[in-house]
Amino acid sequence: GLVMVSCSVSGVGSDAAARHLSGSKERPQWTMSSTVQDILLEGNTPSTKMKLNDFLLNYFGGMAVVEGYNVAMEGFVQQLDDYVQEQRLLRRIFNLREYRELETISKLCDEGVFSLRQWREYEGKDTVTPVAKGKLDAALTQVLAEARREAEERAWQEKELNFTISTKIKEVLLKGRVRVKEMKLSEFLTMELDGRGVLRANRDVQLEKFFKDSKKYFRNKGVLNEIQTTDR
Numbered sequence: 001g002l003v004m005v006s007c008s009v010s011g012v013g014s015d016a017a018a019r020h021l022s023g024s025k026e027r028p029q030w031t032m033s034s035t036v037q038d039i040l041l042e043g044n045t046p047s048t049k050m051k052l053n054d055f056l057l058n059y060f061g062g063m064a065v066v067e068g069y070n071v072a073m074e075g076f077v078q079q080l081d082d083y084v085q086e087q088r089l090l091r092r093i094f095n096l097r098e099y100r101e102l103e104t105i106s107k108l109c110d111e112g113v114f115s116l117r118q119w120r121e122y123e124g125k126d127t128v129t130p131v132a133k134g135k136l137d138a139a140l141t142q143v144l145a146e147a148r149r150e151a152e153e154r155a156w157q158e159k160e161l162n163f164t165i166s167t168k169i170k171e172v173l174l175k176g177r178v179r180v181k182e183m184k185l186s187e188f189l190t191m192e193l194d195g196r197g198v199l200r201a202n203r204d205v206q207l208e209k210f211f212k213d214s215k216k217y218f219r220n221k222g223v224l225n226e227i228q229t230t231d232r
Contacts, residue, residue, distance in 0.1 A: 024033045029146075030139045032117040038110050040101045040132055052076045059096060060089070073102055097131065104132040117142055131216065 028042060049054070050073045076084075084090055093099050108114075113122050119136050 030116060030143055032115065032120070032143055034116045034139065034143075035114055036104050036116070036119060036136065038112075040105055040135055041133075059098070060092065100129055101132055104129055116143060 030039060052073060055073055055076075084093070100199075108128070108158065109117075109124075111122070113119055116136070116139055120140055125133055125137075
């Protein structure tokens with residue numbers, strides 16, 4: 001039989017249980033740290049820790065129980081012909097989708113692919129069964145799409161914040177409270193926020209330049225929020 005490494009890797013995918021909505025019909029929220037095993041065995045197939053006889057009893061009834069052996073399924077997958085010699089039973093086991101997914105987990109573990117992050121970089125994706133590849137690719141697509149959505153949302157919020165700040169400054173200028181060509185950003189901050197946010201990098205910046213590109217000169221969102229809301 002094949003000799004493969006154990007899939008038990010501590011620390012990998014430790015967030016999976018928290019992210020996976022156990023017992024829920026909602027789609028699990030995978031992360032790059034989620035394990036290949038958690039994704040493939042998403043409540044639909046037996047764990048690699050399940051005992052061989054429990055597996056056989058569950059799928060084939062009591063007549064298939066192997067006397068004298070009750071190894072975990074990960075051990076059986078690694079050296080199956082050491083435990084089951086009856087060829088007809090072996091063929092029936094091979095044909096089970098659940099068994100093929102356990103076999104895929106063992107294969108990927110043997111090749112050092114334990115997490116979704118490692119699956120992303122894995123060059124042998126086409127050697128994996130279509131069903132398993134589909135599950136892993138779907139999980140990866142979900143994680144990448146969520147990351148892209150969060151990045152777009154952050155970019156939009158930052159753009160909105162800078163626009164609002166610039167609008168606030170423009171309102172102050174239009175009210176005639178300051179002359180744009182004469183005031184520096186540091187002076188504006190002193191006047192509006194008691195000097196908070198004044199930095200060496202922006203001390204000598206003209207307010208007119210800051211108004212044109214506030215993001216370039218100021219990244220402290222806390223103070224920017226105060227600039228946005230101040231109306232002294």
